[in-house]
Amino acid sequence: MPRRSKHEFFDLIEMKLGAKEYTRRLNYGRGHHQFNPALKSLRSEPFDWQNLAGVAIIRASLENVAKLRQLLTPGAIFPITGGEIEAPSWETTMQGVLESLNKGLDAQLKQLDERVARHARSYQCRCANRIFFRNTLCLACKSPLGYLPDEGRLVALDAGPTPGTWRTDGSDHALKFCANRDSPAICNWMTGADDSSEYCIACRLNRTIPNLNDADNARYWAKLEIAKRRLVSELVKFGLPVKSKVDEDPERGLMFDFLRSLPGEPRVMTGHSSGLITINVEEADDAKREQVKYEMREPYRALIGHFRHEVGHYYWDRLVWNTRWLEPFRQLFGDERASYSDACQRHYKQGAPADWANSYVSSYATMHPWEDWAETWAHYLHVVDSLGTAMGFGIDAVNLQCDIEPFSRDALYDPDDPQADRLLSLLNAWIEIVMVLNEMARSMGQPDFYPFVMCKPVVKKLHFIHMIVADARTKLDL
Numbered sequence: 289m290p291r292r293s294k295h296e297f298f299d300l301i302e303m304k305l306g307a308k309e310y311t312r313r314l315n316y317g318r319g320h321h322q323f324n325p326a327l328k329s330l331r332s333e334p335f336d337w338q339n340l341a342g343v344a345i346i347r348a349s350l351e352n353v354a355k356l357r358q359l360l361t362p363g364a365i366f367p368i369t370g371g372e373i374e375a376p377s378w379e380t381t382m383q384g385v386l387e388s389l390n391k392g393l394d395a396q397l398k399q400l401d402e403r404v405a406r407h408a409r410s411y412q413c414r415c416a417n418r419i420f421f422r423n424t425l426c427l428a429c430k431s432p433l434g435y436l437p438d439e440g441r442l443v444a445l446d447a448g449p450t451p452g453t454w455r456t457d458g459s460d461h462a463l464k465f466c467a468n469r470d471s472p473a474i475c476n477w478m479t480g481a482d483d484s485s486e487y488c489i490a491c492r493l494n495r496t497i498p499n500l501n502d503a504d505n506a507r508y509w510a511k512l513e514i515a516k517r518r519l520v521s522e523l524v525k526f527g528l529p530v531k532s533k534v535d536e537d538p539e540r541g542l543m544f545d546f547l548r549s550l551p552g553e554p555r556v557m558t559g560h561s562s563g564l565i566t567i568n569v570e571e572a573d574d575a576k577r578e579q580v581k582y583e584m585r586e587p588y589r590a591l592i593g594h595f596r597h598e599v600g601h602y603y604w605d606r607l608v609w610n611t612r613w614l615e616p617f618r619q620l621f622g623d624e625r626a627s628y629s630d631a632c633q634r635h636y637k638q639g640a641p642a643d644w645a646n647s648y649v650s651s652y653a654t655m656h657p658w659e660d661w662a663e664t665w666a667h668y669l670h671v672v673d674s675l676g677t678a679m680g681f682g683i684d685a686v687n688l689q690c691d692i693e694p695f696s697r698d699a700l701y702d703p704d705d706p707q708a709d710r711l712l713s714l715l716n717a718w719i720e721i722v723m724v725l726n727e728m729a730r731s732m733g734q735p736d737f738y739p740f741v742m743c744k745p746v747v748k749k750l751h752f753i754h755m756i757v758a759d760a761r762t763k764l765d766l
Contacts, residue, residue, distance in 0.1 A: 408680030413428065413429060512571075528761070
């Protein structure tokens, strides 16, 4: 039998220890360093040859693979502490590696499908051309496109059974365009041909739109609707209640007023009150929004951020107030019965506490428990939508070369929650992807893609919201 030197064995150990980073990345969602047998004590048995070969391959090191193949001649003996070990043949090792890798890949792909399918924003036309969320026409095959909110799909359309109706491949269900398709909003959403409303589920939420005779208003409204459709599509995917307060659910529904300040009148304030979200349409003016961002010393200000924040207030009324979640909310976020007006005055006069970043996702979140909730809710939607988009296009944190200290169960609101590992996987993946996106933005001289840092108290609040959303999905009477 060929006998190998200690130097050759150390070559193996060097490759073996190279598995550390790989296994850490595979287990980032578990929230702790869970190393496989190849990373155990050098005295432990059995020595995991298959893992060693797998790591050499996965790390794409041809030099390591060649070295390993040379060393694994049949019957090779390696000295270890307290004795010797005999290596299997290269062929035997590789057979086990391929079987193991195939099983692992299948499991990861299945998990990826489950995590991404609901929130992915990657679409293809039936002609295989890439299409995008706001598109109304496939530029390759010229098929008209329509978004199906209940299914979360953007699809090619064919003429339906009667004029003005449409259908999709494999379905006889007649559809119609939203009435705002030919308006400045350019809405590409569909609704049932027999639906009594001429508007889609997103557009029927509008109570007031700006005067479209003003060209600026038409441009602003178009941007507002793009952001609102993205918001509503996410809410529908979550299974949250989305009913119009205008004509569907006057008591518990949601509606929007898009208003513009008139000369000599008080500035329109963006906010929420009892299901009505008011948005100042000038937030859609990039220059004006950036000016406010500068004056308020905010690291981030975007239309989608406004929508996600304000709808967070609405869902607090729907999902937290007067429910079993109210007392846990008060313990985690604070007592919302504290004077809101006093909190506003104090915040704008004194600012946020110096150490706010240790407990809050933003300085604005420190103002009042309601704002802490709304800010955290908005960031929850940021994370889910952005990560779903990234992974829908094949951008997965497993493939990124980033070093992070992953959050573990001790950072969660309820470490025993059955969905704990799933949320940790989402958050830790998000942090790795954001690290890369921030660096890419800096490479282009742009502000950070996500200019925030998550701390453990914020993760606990995010998990709390995650649990409430999951709970709401199971209740049909909301």
